[in-house]
Amino acid sequence: MIEKRNIPMATLLLGGAALVLFAAEKLRPLRRQTQDEPSRTFRNAAMGALSLTTVSMLEKPVLARLTRLVEERRLGIAQQLPVPALARDALAFLLLDYGIYVWHVLTHKLPALWRLHLVHHVDLDLDTTTALRFHFVDMAVSVPWRALQVALAGASPRAVQAWQTFFFLSVLFHHSNLRLPEQLERRLAWLLTTPRMHGIHHSAARGETNSNWSSGISWWDRLHRTFRLDVPQQRIAIGVPGYRDPNELRLGPSLALPFGRQRSAWDAPMVIRAD
Template sequence: MIDVLINLKLVFFIFFLIVFFSLEFFFSQRNTEKKFTRLFFHSCFAIFNTIIMRIPTIFLLLPILLITNDNNYGLLNIMEFNFLIKAILAFILLDFAFYWFHRLNHMNNFLWRFHKVHHLDTQMDVTTSLRFHIGELIISSIYKSILIIFLGVPMSVFIFYEIILSLSAQFHHADLKLPESIDRQISKIIVTPKYHTNHHTVAIESRNANFASILTIWDYLFFSLKAADNGERRYLGVKERDKQFGFIINLKEPFINN
């Protein structure tokens, strides 16, 4: 059962990767260069990460999910909610927690060393959603485990959240140009490509803001909504411009003193 759900996430991910990658050729806002090199390089990242992440998934996340569900541990199990209410609450609380995790990744020097690898990309398209340092993913799986047991997240809701989170990441990293008025309306609720472009700017004010992963309400509530101007949105990444590619360079990045 669990295996089926995990594979479902993978199937969704690959399907939408192909969909967004194809759409980017027709509705690009930045004319991202070297698209196939990027696809190849970031796919190497994803394959490497998927293989390594089997270990914390099998030995940490899944046992925590099973223990939590079997024993009804966690905040959401203290009160008698029906399943739908519990599922909605769990989804919102997970998204709230991920907002803070992302924010912490930018504020804390140790976490930034790993998260910076995602921001070393000097462009942004759907393949950027594959670009995460394995260290960040391992730290995030420990964080997820604490959340599951503390909140009492049902297994099906956790996997549903993970699927929506990865679809959202693909969508908001995609190099797609939505009509301005539609973008403005949608971004009041969920993260859009333009919204997340603000977060990938070299400009520090907008990069250290716009942390939302799915729901944008958290940026409104915690005063971290900062739109960049058009010029800033064209200059993406961090100041170092030479680490867009290079698997070993990126893998070593968190451990280099600079």
């Protein structure tokens, strides 16, 4: 007899949110798309499938054991506080989110990590499918960092599950090409990373890319003075100057990109911004 397995509620939530955002951004696009569809969507989805498989195989079992150990032995910052478990979980949630801000900065600043993260940034458009376009090795090398985050923050299984659900929803949202009313988005940006914020981060102008590193809560950019919301989306050319050939964005070249000879992503002629 075949055993029935229920689909986790978090998986249903993420899948539903992805479909809603994917449909909404087609109805209310923030930026003009430049690449051919549906080939781009299929390509990004294939890369996303590889990345999610890597996370499932490597990160989930590590964090499942580690979070139990953290809670049982009261390890990490949050677990040291003489406060209710809910308060400890809330602090761990914030520390995990700040840790992702730091990791994101490192993926741009350290050449070895940038080789991998570049695969995400070379996409010439930005939408919900870009949220899936991460190299699977990029996901693999982030596992030790995630484990360090959990151990230092003192994150319980509850805190990690809550933060992971929030984080993946946030990644889908701020990568989306959804045009929200500008005043509403400016208010949201006091708390959350928004599509206009992240559009600036994906700009081919390096000074703009070096901003808006937050991936969930936007406070960290304000704290480090890296917050920007002053660039009109119509002026932004998505991508990096050194990789503008659409043929290089195909699945095979994208997977091979980190392991071949690298050319500078930024020492290239100025990219003409979108109309």
